[in-house]
Amino acid sequence: MRELTFTEAAREGLAEEMARDPSVFVVGEGIGTRGGNFNTTAGLFERHGAERLRDTPITERGFTGLCTGAAMTGARPVVDYMFFDFALDALGELLNQTSKIQYMSDGRLRMPIVLRGCVGVGHSAATHHSGSYYPIFTNIPGFRVAVPTTPADAKGLLKTAIRSDDPVVFMEHRALLQTRGPVPDGDYLVPFGRAAVARAGSDVTVVGVAVMVQRAVAAAEVLAREGASIEVIDPRTLAPLDLDTILESVHKTGRLLIADESYGPCGIGAEIAAQVADRGFDDLDAPIRRLNGLHTPIPYSPPLEKAVAPDVEAVLRAIRDLRAE
Amino acid sequence: MATVSEVIPGLARERALALYREMLVIRRTEDALARAHAAGLVHGACHTYVGEEAVAVGVSAHLRPDDTVLSTHRGHGHALAKGMSPHALMAELFGRVTGCSHGRGGSMHLFAPEVGLLGTSGIVGPSILMATGAGYSYRLLGTDRVSVAFFGDGAVNNGAFHEGLNLAAIWRLPVLFVCENNLYATEVPFETVAGNPDVAARGVAYGLPSVRLDGNDVLAVHEAAGEAVRRARRGEGPTLLECRTYRTRAHSEGMRDAGYRTRDEVEAWKARCPIARWRDRLLGAGGVAPSDLDRIDQEVAALVREAAKFAEASPWPDPSTATRNVYTEPRETG
Numbered sequence: 001m002r003e004l005t006f007t008e009a010a011r012e013g014l015a016e017e018m019a020r021d022p023s024v025f026v027v028g029e030g031i032g033t034r035g036g037n038f039n040t041t042a043g044l045f046e047r048h049g050a051e052r053l054r055d056t057p058i059t060e061r062g063f064t065g066l067c068t069g070a071a072m073t074g075a076r077p078v079v080d081y082m083f084f085d086f087a088l089d090a091l092g093e094l095l096n097q098t099s100k101i102q103y104m105s106d107g108r109l110r111m112p113i114v115l116r117g118c119v120g121v122g123h124s125a126a127t128h129h130s131g132s133y134y135p136i137f138t139n140i141p142g143f144r145v146a147v148p149t150t151p152a153d154a155k156g157l158l159k160t161a162i163r164s165d166d167p168v169v170f171m172e173h174r175a176l177l178q179t180r181g182p183v184p185d186g187d188y189l190v191p192f193g194r195a196a197v198a199r200a201g202s203d204v205t206v207v208g209v210a211v212m213v214q215r216a217v218a219a220a221e222v223l224a225r226e227g228a229s230i231e232v233i234d235p236r237t238l239a240p241l242d243l244d245t246i247l248e249s250v251h252k253t254g255r256l257l258i259a260d261e262s263y264g265p266c267g268i269g270a271e272i273a274a275q276v277a278d279r280g281f282d283d284l285d286a287p288i289r290r291l292n293g294l295h296t297p298i299p300y301s302p303p304l305e306k307a308v309a310p311d312v313e314a315v316l317r318a319i320r321d322l323r324a325e
Numbered sequence: 326m327a328t329v330s331e332v333i334p335g336l337a338r339e340r341a342l343a344l345y346r347e348m349l350v351i352r353r354t355e356d357a358l359a360r361a362h363a364a365g366l367v368h369g370a371c372h373t374y375v376g377e378e379a380v381a382v383g384v385s386a387h388l389r390p391d392d393t394v395l396s397t398h399r400g401h402g403h404a405l406a407k408g409m410s411p412h413a414l415m416a417e418l419f420g421r422v423t424g425c426s427h428g429r430g431g432s433m434h435l436f437a438p439e440v441g442l443l444g445t446s447g448i449v450g451p452s453i454l455m456a457t458g459a460g461y462s463y464r465l466l467g468t469d470r471v472s473v474a475f476f477g478d479g480a481v482n483n484g485a486f487h488e489g490l491n492l493a494a495i496w497r498l499p500v501l502f503v504c505e506n507n508l509y510a511t512e513v514p515f516e517t518v519a520g521n522p523d524v525a526a527r528g529v530a531y532g533l534p535s536v537r538l539d540g541n542d543v544l545a546v547h548e549a550a551g552e553a554v555r556r557a558r559r560g561e562g563p564t565l566l567e568c569r570t571y572r573t574r575a576h577s578e579g580m581r582d583a584g585y586r587t588r589d590e591v592e593a594w595k596a597r598c599p600i601a602r603w604r605d606r607l608l609g610a611g612g613v614a615p616s617d618l619d620r621i622d623q624e625v626a627a628l629v630r631e632a633a634k635f636a637e638a639s640p641w642p643d644p645s646t647a648t649r650n651v652y653t654e655p656r657e658t659g
Contacts, residue, residue, distance in 0.1 A: 025465060051465055057495070062488025065454020066461055069472075072443055073393065073462040097451050104444065105436040106427045107650035141651045165653035 001182035007039055009151035009183045010172065013158040014041070014078065016187070018048055021076060024162060025052040027063045028080030037082045038118060038177060064090035064115075068098045071113040076162060084117035084171055085131045098167050099142030110165040111142075114158070120173040120211055121261060121298050121309040130298035132210065132262035137169045138238045138271070144168040144192055145239040149213040151181040153236055156190030164192070173210040173261075193240035197249070201231035204319055205249040205256045208232055209268055212259040212291075212310065219315040230319060238268055246272065247280045254285030255322050261309050264292035286325035291318045332612040333544065341607060344386060344543050346621050348378040348600045351402045353629040354411040355574075358401070358418055362578040366637065367418045369431045374402030376541075376573035379599035380505050381406035383546025384473060384566075387554040391468075393441045393459050395452040396475045398433045399505075399572070400445030403475050408440035411632035421639035428642040450485030452476050453502065457489045460498035460563070471557045473501045479510030481524050490531040490565065497562035501553045502528070504567045505540060511576050512585040528565030540568030541599040544606070571597075 004012065018024045026041055032055035035042030045053045056063045060081065067077035081087045087094070094115070101109050119132040137143045144166050148154040154172065161168035198208070199217050208216040213234040220230035231249050235241055250256050256276055258269035269290035276288060294308040310318075332341045355373040362371045374381065377399075385406035388394070396403040404414055409425055417424025418432055425437045433447035443459065446452055456474030463470040480486055481504060493500045504524050508515055516522045528535030534556070538545045546568060553564035571594035575582035607613040 023466060054496075057491065059488045059492065061484060062454055062457075062492050065451055065485065065489070066458035066492055068451075069395070069443075069455030069458025069460075070462040070465070071458075072455065073459040073472075075462040075465050077458075092448065093451060093454065096448050097446070097455065101444065102653060103651050104426060104429055104434050105438060105650075106429060107653065108436065108438045109443065110653055141648075144652075 001184065003180045004151050004183045005178050005180050006151045006154045006172070007177045010154040010158050011040060011042065012183070013155035014162070015044060017159055017162040018044060018052065023074060024076045024078065025054060026078045026080055027054045027056050027067060029056055029058055029082060031055060031080050036080060040080055040116070060086050060089040061093055065093040065097065067113055068093060068101070068111070071111050071167075072101060072109045076112045078114040078116065078162065081115070081117035083129045084119045084133055085128050087115060087117060088133070095140055099140050102166070103142060111167045112165045113167045114161045114170055115167065116170040116172065118174045118177070119171045120175055121293065121305060122175045124300050124302060124305060125174070126300040127297045132171070134169065134171055134209070134238055135262060135267045138268065139266070142167060143239055144237065146170045146192065146237045147210050148172065148236060149176060149210060149234055151179065152183045152188070153190055153196070155183055156188045157192075157236065160189045160192060163189075171210070175211045176214070179214070190236065192237045193242050194236065195242035195245035196234045196236055197245070198232040198234045199230065201229035201253070203229045203253055203255070204231070204322055205246065205253045206230060206232050206315070206319065207246055207256070207258045207272055208234060209238070209260040209262070212261055212315070215310070215312045215315050216259050218312045219319060222316060223319060228323065241272070243272075243275050243279070246276060247283070250276055250280050251283045254283060255325070256284070257289045257291060257318055257322050259291040259310060259315055259318070261293045263295050264290055265295060267292060286322060289318060289322050291315060332607060332610045336544070336547070338612060340386065342613070342617065342621065344382055344547065345600070345603055345607065345618065346625060347382040347406055348543065348603065349621065349625045350411060350628065351378045351381065351405050352600055353625050354405060354414060354632065355401060357629050357633050358415060359574065359578050361415070361419070361633065367432070367578070368420050371418060371432050371578040372399040372401070372576065373572070373574045373578065374399055376594060376598070377505055377507060377570045378402055379543035379546050379603070380503065380540045380568045380570055381475070383543045384501065384503055384550040386547055387551050388441065388471065388473065390441055392471045392473070393443045394473045394475065395443050395456040395459070396445040397449070397452055397477060397480075398445065398447050399477065400435055400475070401432070404435045404437060404442050404445065407437070407442045409435070409437045409442060411629055412635045413437065415632045415636035416639045419636040419639070420641065421636060422642040423635070423639040449480050450476070450483040453480060453485045453489035457493045457498060457500055460493060460500035461496065463499055469499070469558045471499050471501065471554055473503060475503045475505060477510065478504065478506040478508065478515040478524065480504070481527065482510070482518060490528060490533060490563070493563040494532040497560070499557035499560070500563040501550065501557060502533070502563060502565045503550075504565065505570055506567055507570050507572045509585065514585065524567040525565060528567070533563055533565045535565040535567065537567040537569065540570030541597045541602065543599055543603050
């Protein structure tokens with residue numbers, strides 16, 4: 001199978017959906033002739049023109065509210081925030097309107113909108129360009145939350161997101177954008193709510209979120225040389241969350257670590273731990289462990305930045321500690 | 326060019342009477358809701374539109390069923406003018422399953438997409454942005470539909486006003502922005518919180534044709550809105566209407582209506598009642614007899630009595646439906 005980068009694969013998915021459905025349009029800063037800061041729309045302006053690849057003023061609240069209105073009335077907007085931190089200016093619209101319109105109208109209005117942007121620590125991007133906000137959106141009824149980690153999933157989940165009648169938050173970790181991998185040709189869709197087993201194993205289950213899937217796989221490879229068999233689960237979507245796949249894995253391993261670069265308190269790991277404790281308590285041979293980024297805004301200087309996000313070494317330590325329980 | 330069927334030059338008799346009837350439907354329904362609130366039948370807030378009827382009616386007279394409206398916490402009048410029945414409105418405030426939002430919304434969250442009401446909102450500002458987006462959609466999809474945002478003077482100092490008007494202007498979207506300047510943002514006098522209290526001038530600053538008018542004069546609203554809707558439908562872009570008006574009841578039923586305005590001021594505005602003014606105008610123009618209007622009064626009174634009975638007799642929503650339609654698609658897991 002041919003290989004593409006994560007960004008190329010997502011762009012292929014977007015291009016296919018725009019060709020398939022003339023009601024799909026993209027808004028964002030520099031997503032027109034420039035093709036997007038992260039090349040999310042490169043080459044599409046020439047095909048579809050300004051009305052469907054709409055360069056905006058720097059007015060996140062404005063174009064988020066606009067796209068919410070457009071999604072209620074027959075269009076399928078894709079909001080490209082570039083960095084998801086910028087979407088925070090639109091939180092009022094997103095949480096009070098975008099996520100609630102379907103409920104408030106009792107299903108008579110639909111909300112087919114995709115809210116995409118880059119997340120995650122790296123590149124000394126510092127406080128306002130490094131946030132990961134998926135726990136916030138996972139907490140709110142009405143949103144679907146997709147966090148792809150492979151090029152194939154970037155394409156397949158984005159296509160599913162664009163066809164969804166629910167609002168979808170689509171978060172792309174910056175450290176993954178240039179990673180390469182096999183990507184199926186043509187109409188390839190990945191359903192929401194189906195986790196992937198990124199690496200099979202039998203001793204410990206590690207649920208990774210975003211870039212932590214890759215770091216967990218790297219740690220698992222090191223531990224394999226020491227004779228330990230680590231299973232890595234990639235939820236792929238946090239809402240809906242495929243708990244069954246996690247429970248099946250824990251049933252086999254008896255040990256669970258949740259690795260997530262974003263914050264621990266009230267986070268994804270807390271939720272997964274609570275649900276596994278509730279439904280899989282008898283399968284557990286050790287306490288559930290979480291590995292999170294430090295609970296702090298993200299600093300700039302490389303040694304500071306490195307200190308706040310868990311690396312492969314941190315995953316290794318966490319797995320070894322859990323095996324020793 | 327006047328014809329025999331016109332009571333006022335340019336306005337057909339049938340339309341002139343419909344404007345009267347629509348304003349009266351709003352007034353009588355609001356009166357009934359205020360009584361119902363006092364009687365404990367309305368469970369939450371109740372923001373009435375009494376005194377402002379000419380704005381919703383004058384604008385909506387130009388809208389087709391497939392044109393759409395987004396509105397505010399004070400949205401009963403917009404909903405009725407766009408075609409919602411008083412039955413569905415009253416039942417909603419009574420919390421019944423027959424209400425326009427099936428009991429999910431109450432006074433501030435009215436939905437009736439089947440008549441083009443895309444929602445009222447408990448948050449000040451978003452109607453401006455979502456209506457701008459509906460306009461974007463209508464143009465992208467190649468239709469000549471028109472989108473309307475109603476909002477108050479309170480929204481004019483909110484960022485949504487700035488962002489929405491600018492976006493609509495730069496892309497020449499088919500949107501009508503209708504500011505109901507009732508002089509108070511909740512209970513704060515607009516003039517004390519506006520660096521420039523001339524709302525129409527602010528619209529001009531964003532490149533929009535902007536008109537300030539007497540919002541208690543239904544004919545003035547009707548004329549200005551007609552031109553704005555025609556412009557939007559022709560693809561000539563958005564318009565801002567600043568309609569100066571006044572709410573003569575409290576911000577919300579049961580709230581203390583004192584400490585921010587005088588009784589004299591309220592009485593002076595009551596004397597400018599848009600319905601009484603229109604009645605006088607119609608009778609003065611000839612061609613309409615008092616008995617014509619009295620008959621409408623009786624019909625409307627009967628309609629609203631029937632709506633109140635319907636609402637009170639309607640069933641409650643089934644508690645098992647409390648999470649229905651959070652998502653379109655079934656939850657696959659979790």
